[in-house]
Amino acid sequence: MNRAGLLWPAITLALLLIASAVFNPSFLTLAWRDGHLYGSVIDILNHAAPLMVVSMGMTLVIAVRGLDISVGAVVAIAAVVAALMIGGSYDANGAVASKYPLWLALATALTAAAACGLWNGLLVVKAGMQPIVATLILMVAGRGIAQLLTDGQIITVYYPPYFTIGNGFLLGIPVALWIAALLWLGLQLVLSRTALGLFVRAIGGNPEAARVAGVRAGAIVLCVYTFCGLAAGIAGLIVSSNVKSADANNAGQLFELDAILAVTLGGTALTGGRFNLAGTVLGALIIQTLTSMIYSLGVPSELNLLVKAALVFAVMLLQSAEFRALVARVARGKRAGATP
Amino acid sequence: MNRRLLPLAVTIGLFLAMVAFGAIRYDGFLAPQVFLNLLIDNAFLCVVAVGMTFVILSGGIDLSVGAVIALTTMLSAALLNAGWDPFAAMAVVLVFGAAFGALQGFLIQRFNLAPFIVTLAGMFLARGCCYLISTESIPIENATYAAIAQARIPLAPGASLTVGALIALAVVAAAMRVAHATEFGRTVYALGGGESSARLMGLAVDRTKIGVYLLSGCMAALAGIVMTFYMLSGYSLHAVGLELDAIAAVVIGGTLLAGGVGYIAGTLFGVLILGIIQTLIAFDGSLSSWWTRIVVGALLLLFCLLQRLFEGRTPRKT
Numbered sequence: 001m002n003r004a005g006l007l008w009p010a011i012t013l014a015l016l017l018i019a020s021a022v023f024n025p026s027f028l029t030l031a032w033r034d035g036h037l038y039g040s041v042i043d044i045l046n047h048a049a050p051l052m053v054v055s056m057g058m059t060l061v062i063a064v065r066g067l068d069i070s071v072g073a074v075v076a077i078a079a080v081v082a083a084l085m086i087g088g089s090y091d092a093n094g095a096v097a098s099k100y101p102l103w104l105a106l107a108t109a110l111t112a113a114a115a116c117g118l119w120n121g122l123l124v125v126k127a128g129m130q131p132i133v134a135t136l137i138l139m140v141a142g143r144g145i146a147q148l149l150t151d152g153q154i155i156t157v158y159y160p161p162y163f164t165i166g167n168g169f170l171l172g173i174p175v176a177l178w179i180a181a182l183l184w185l186g187l188q189l190v191l192s193r194t195a196l197g198l199f200v201r202a203i204g205g206n207p208e209a210a211r212v213a214g215v216r217a218g219a220i221v222l223c224v225y226t227f228c229g230l231a232a233g234i235a236g237l238i239v240s241s242n243v244k245s246a247d248a249n250n251a252g253q254l255f256e257l258d259a260i261l262a263v264t265l266g267g268t269a270l271t272g273g274r275f276n277l278a279g280t281v282l283g284a285l286i287i288q289t290l291t292s293m294i295y296s297l298g299v300p301s302e303l304n305l306l307v308k309a310a311l312v313f314a315v316m317l318l319q320s321a322e323f324r325a326l327v328a329r330v331a332r333g334k335r336a337g338a339t340p
Numbered sequence: 341m342n343r344r345l346l347p348l349a350v351t352i353g354l355f356l357a358m359v360a361f362g363a364i365r366y367d368g369f370l371a372p373q374v375f376l377n378l379l380i381d382n383a384f385l386c387v388v389a390v391g392m393t394f395v396i397l398s399g400g401i402d403l404s405v406g407a408v409i410a411l412t413t414m415l416s417a418a419l420l421n422a423g424w425d426p427f428a429a430m431a432v433v434l435v436f437g438a439a440f441g442a443l444q445g446f447l448i449q450r451f452n453l454a455p456f457i458v459t460l461a462g463m464f465l466a467r468g469c470c471y472l473i474s475t476e477s478i479p480i481e482n483a484t485y486a487a488i489a490q491a492r493i494p495l496a497p498g499a500s501l502t503v504g505a506l507i508a509l510a511v512v513a514a515a516m517r518v519a520h521a522t523e524f525g526r527t528v529y530a531l532g533g534g535e536s537s538a539r540l541m542g543l544a545v546d547r548t549k550i551g552v553y554l555l556s557g558c559m560a561a562l563a564g565i566v567m568t569f570y571m572l573s574g575y576s577l578h579a580v581g582l583e584l585d586a587i588a589a590v591v592i593g594g595t596l597l598a599g600g601v602g603y604i605a606g607t608l609f610g611v612l613i614l615g616i617i618q619t620l621i622a623f624d625g626s627l628s629s630w631w632t633r634i635v636v637g638a639l640l641l642l643f644c645l646l647q648r649l650f651e652g653r654t655p656r657k658t
Contacts, residue, residue, distance in 0.1 A: 067456070129644050132401070132456065133597050137644070140584055141637020147630035257460060270454055302471030302576075309464035312457065313447075320451040 009266050009282040016289045024296055036169035040292065048288035049176035050235035052281050053183055054255055055262040057231030059280045060224045062263055063204045065272030066124060066131040068225065071232040071259055073142025074116045075252025078236030080146045082109035083155040083246035086162050098159040110233045116142065117229015121222040146248035156245045166242030176238045187277060204272030261308065262287055264315050347594030348606045350646060355609050358616050366623040372499040378615040383504035384409065384563040384570065386611045388582065389589040390515045391559025393607045396590050398552045399532040399599030400455035404444065404462035405560040406582035408437055410575070411466045412564025417478035417574025426484040434561050440466065441557015445550035470576030477575040480568060489569045504566040511562070515604045528552060532599025588636055589614055592643050
């Protein structure tokens with residue numbers, strides 16, 4: 001089932017890559033320069049990493065019949081916390097020092113992000129709110145909190161070790177990509193080697209039945225939202241490290257929508273129960289490839305929105321049983337008409 | 341007291357409390373024009389929130405309204421610059437908004453799609469179309485538009501309203517009538533209460549479902565027209581995130597997001613509360629604008645928790 005679900009996103013991505021290669025012959029070339037891999041494909045993978053990470057959290061939330069529209073705000077909060085704690089200033093010797101140790105800054109930022117996720121989870125599980133509403137609260141207030149922390153300023157980071165997360169390379173491959181890959185591998189292991197994956201599917205399929213069957217649905221949903229917050233925090237670190245600053249107003253803008261789009265493109269059902277983590281990763285890659293392609297074609301980047309709209313319409317219609325039934329009926333009708 | 345009126349009473353009480361707070365802390369807060377400005381500055385939000393109220397009452401959601409407003413301002417500006425008659429341009433954008441909403445409603449109803457996703461795609465589509473017209477802000481120099489924008493309707497010495505605010509009040513009055521005294525309005529409430537029961541009662545569920553999105557699209561276009569009076573320009577980045585303000589106004593106005601329960605009058609007060617938060621922050625002078633977001637978020641939390649409390653008390657419907 002997993003493999004069949006991957007077919008459509010994989011074909012879409014392959015078509016996009018072929019199209020990019022046709023328009024731009026140097027697209028697929030990979031070079032080894034300055035001790036790391038270099039090329040358009042690597043750029044796409046690197047830029048897609050934050051979206052991949054957020055989308056993985058979103059996949060699990062959607063799998064348990066939830067939704068988290070606050071991830072963009074959480075990205076901003078994590079980015080701002082990290083940037084504020086690192087900052088960086090020149091000391092007496094002219095070397096750059098960070099305000100707090102790097103590990104402490106990263107840990108605090110991730111804890112703050114996980115706390116945001118936990119907050120969402122508590123509102124959904126304990127207060128019984130609809131997921132859209134529960135996360136809407138943090139979506140509205142979160143950016144305000146981030147702006148409050150920065151006093152409305154863009155915080156610039158001057159401490160080079162922090163830049164490794166978003167710009168560095170390990171064994172020739174971008175560090176951000178390593179992070180996304182390790183997260184995916186870890187999740188895949190936990191979900192397939194333990195009963196957790198089964199529980200998540202059970203809760204998404206029928207929460208009441210899962211609870212009656214002895215699944216601790218509340219605790220698992222709480223964990224899933226917390227993980228989604230944490231994932232958004234990791235993405236926030238990657239994003240702010242990449243641009244060497246944190247902008248409370250614009251960091252992670254529209255991330256929630258792109259993440260939901262990536263999850264949908266990857267074949268995860270928005271009604272819950274059926275999820276496909278690998279598909280989500282492909283979905284995030286499709287979005288980033290499209291964006292890069294539109295940029296490299298010299299088409300106004302604003303068209304990106306129209307292309308995304310067309311994609312969402314196409315995917316949701318394909319997922320709709322009613323639409324498939326209609327298409328089947330039309331196809332049958334044509335065949336019947338052709339052979340009287 | 342009727343339990344269903346309780347959230348509305350809380351909303352109005354909160355508004356009055358905020359007014360009292362402002363009156364005690366700041367000089368000149370109780371001037372009539374301060375309150376009229378609440379309506380003037382939030383006229384487009386009020387119009388779009390009324391449309392959103394119907395969508396939410398029916399159990400759906402419409403994320404496309406902010407983008408439709410932006411597209412309306414762009415279309416209006418483009419049509420006027422092409423030498424169209426202003427009233428013909430207004431009619432065209434209203435019909436366009438209604439058609440846009442109806443298309444979304446059709447997709448939601450016919451193919452049983454999630455309103456969240458359909459209107460999200462609609463939002464991308466409408467913003468994308470804005471950029472197709474122009475990526476720059478287009479000024480509106482039409483004489484009729486400028487006259488309407490500057491027109492003031494005096495109510496008392498030193499107190500006046502704009503045409504946009506009057507439109508907003510008219511929309512609220514008409515919507516209250518539609519919600520409570522027409523077949524469409526009652527079907528919307530029934531639909532939000534439970535779709536299958538509404539269907540079993542023989543109500544025109546399909547038509548009504550498309551109808552609420554048509555209405556919301558049309559209201560968004562009208563809000564876009566009101567916004568062009570206010571801004572005198574068309575710009576693709578107008579009204580970014582306005583759908584969230586509209587949803588917040590509806591929720592703070594006491595409408596249940598699950599659908600079926602709520603009042604248009606509550607939405608008006610929800611809009612006024614959002615407005616008065618900004619006024620209080622402006623009067624204070626030392627608070628930064630981001631406090632608006634934080635306070636709105638806190639109010640959303642408060643009202644959602646209150647709603648859960650009320651729901652918990654009433655016997656379950658299902």
